[in-house]
Structure formats: C-alpha cells, structure tokens
Amino acid sequence: MKISILGGTGDQGFGLALRFAKNHDIIIGSRKKEKAEEAVETIKKILSSKGIEYKNIIGLDNRMASKEGEVIILSLPYQHILSTLANIREELKNKIVVSIGVPLATAIGDKPTRVIIPPQGSVAEMIRDYLKESKVVSAFQNVCSKELECIESPVDCDILVCGDDKESKKVIINLIKDIDGSIGIDCGGLEMSRYVEQITPLLIGLNIKYKLKGSGIRITGLRD
Numbered sequence: 044m045k046i047s048i049l050g051g052t053g054d055q056g057f058g059l060a061l062r063f064a065k066n067h068d069i070i071i072g073s074r075k076k077e078k079a080e081e082a083v084e085t086i087k088k089i090l091s092s093k094g095i096e097y098k099n100i101i102g103l104d105n106r107m108a109s110k111e112g113e114v115i116i117l118s119l120p121y122q123h124i125l126s127t128l129a130n131i132r133e134e135l136k137n138k139i140v141v142s143i144g145v146p147l148a149t150a151i152g153d154k155p156t157r158v159i160i161p162p163q164g165s166v167a168e169m170i171r172d173y174l175k176e177s178k179v180v181s182a183f184q185n186v187c188s189k190e191l192e193c194i195e196s197p198v199d200c201d202i203l204v205c206g207d208d209k210e211s212k213k214v215i216i217n218l219i220k221d222i223d224g225s226i227g228i229d230c231g232g233l234e235m236s237r238y239v240e241q242i243t244p245l246l247i248g249l250n251i252k253y254k255l256k257g258s259g260i261r262i263t264g265l266r267d
C-alpha cells in the first residue's frame with residue numbers, strides 16, 4: 044500500500060514511517076520537498092543501520108504526497124491541520140485520511156495535560172466536516188513517537204481506531220498489524236475519537252509524574 048505522511052518530517056510521522064517502511068511504500072510529505080527528502084535519507088540510514096529491508100521511500104511536498112498516496116496520514120500540529128488541508132482538499136477526495144491529532148492546549152501556550160476541544164467535538168470530526176468527500180479514520184493518538192522510533196522493540200500499547208466508514212477502518216486496523224506489539228482496536232464511529240484524543244493528555248501527565256518515556260494503554264480481554 045502507498046502511505047503518505049503529511050508532516051512526516053516531525054516526530055510522530057517519522058516514527059510511523061519507520062514502522063511501516065518494511066511492508067509499504069512510504070511518501071514523506073512536507074511544506075518543503077527538500078525537507079521531506081532529508082527525512083527520507085535519515086529514515087533509510089536508520090533502517091539500513093538496523094539491517095531492516097524497506098520498500099520505496101520518497102519525499103514530496105504535501106500536495107504531491109496527497110496525490111500519490113492511497114492512505115494519507117495527517118501528522119501535523121492540530122492548529123495547522125485545516126490551513127494545510129485548504130490547499131489539498133481535491134487531492135484527498137475519496138481517499139482514506141487518518142487523523143492522529145490531539146488538540147493539546149500547548150497550541151495556545153497552555154499545559155500539555157490540557158486540551159482545547161474543537162467545536163466539532165474532536166480533531167477527527169473537525170477534519171471529517173472539512174473534508175466531506177474523504178473517508179476519515181482516527182488512530183495513533185495514544186502511541187508516543189518515542190515508542191514508534193525504537194524499531195527494534197515491539198510497541199508496548201494498543202492503538203484505538205475510530206471511523207464511520209467500516210471498510211476504511213478495516214484497512215487501518217490491518218495496517219496496524221505491521222506495528223509489532225500493537226493491535227488496532229475498533230472503537231466504533233468517528234465520534235468516539237472525542238474520548239480517544241483526550242486520553243493523550245492523561246498519558247502525558249503520567250509520563251511526567253513517573254518519568255516514563257512514553258506510556259500507552261492496553262485493552263485487556265481481547266487476545267485469547
């Protein structure tokens with residue numbers, strides 16, 4: 044599958060690219076193609092140094108990355124998502140668009156243990172209302188970039204997935220099988236993302252309190 048990661052030059056997108064590059068073509072998107080290409084070189088170096096083989100990885104600007112990908116992951120700061128989408132709405136029509144954003148209050152200079160809830164209820168619903176012709180799925184809010192980038196170790200948490208389009212949600216749950224240690228859990232419709240997004244500030248608070256690298260959550264009872 045061709046996975047485009049807009050803002051894949053940042054921490055979370057970079058970590059997801061490292062995890063998915065073994066089995067999928069990756070397109071790193073950036074406001075600047077050159078920056079995306081630099082990130083690609085770093086990803087290739089890291090994977091090669093660990094002896095991990097990878098598929099095709101390229102860097103493009105966000106618009107071209109949106110055109111190329113089958114699944115588009117929006118790895119952008121919450122407050123810059125809509126302005127980025129304004130230029131690429133057409134390219135995203137009928138595609139699976141993955142919302143990973145958490146509306147942390149750091150966007151307004153407040154604490155990372157607080158959120159500013161968008162009027163639509165969640166970042167995922169804000170994106171759905173804006174991209175009426177895309178299939179929006181919500182995932183990856185509760186997994187820390189530091190967990191993702193340690194590619195030799197399994198990720199020590201599950202990934203909660205929400206979405207209104209059942210087929211698109213299945214695609215993302217299947218993709219998560221490529222993240223060793225994690226399972227993708229169907230949490231219902233997109234509006235459940237309201238609760239999932241608000242778990243992250245709690246996890247950040249726990250990371251601070253217990254000096255953890257990146258806490259996560261596990262759903263018990265599903266593995267037998």
Ligand SMILES: NC(=O)c1ccc[n+]([C@@H]2O[C@H](COP(=O)([O-])OP(=O)(O)OC[C@H]3O[C@@H](n4cnc5c(N)ncnc54)[C@H](OP(=O)(O)O)[C@@H]3O)[C@@H](O)[C@H]2O)c1
Binds near residue numbers: 055079188
């Ligand atoms: N970091 C985590 O551990 C974590 C965990 C869970 C969820 N998330 C979510 O994942 C998303 C990405 O997080 P992150 O930590 O990777 O973010 P980040 O590093 O701060 O930013 C990601 C990328 O966004 C682009 N960007 C920055 N300012 C922008 C602007 N004004 N307009 C358009 N693009 C801009 C930059 O790419 P270019 O300069 O290349 O364009 C940057 O590399 C966020 O929504 C966050 O809530 C993060």
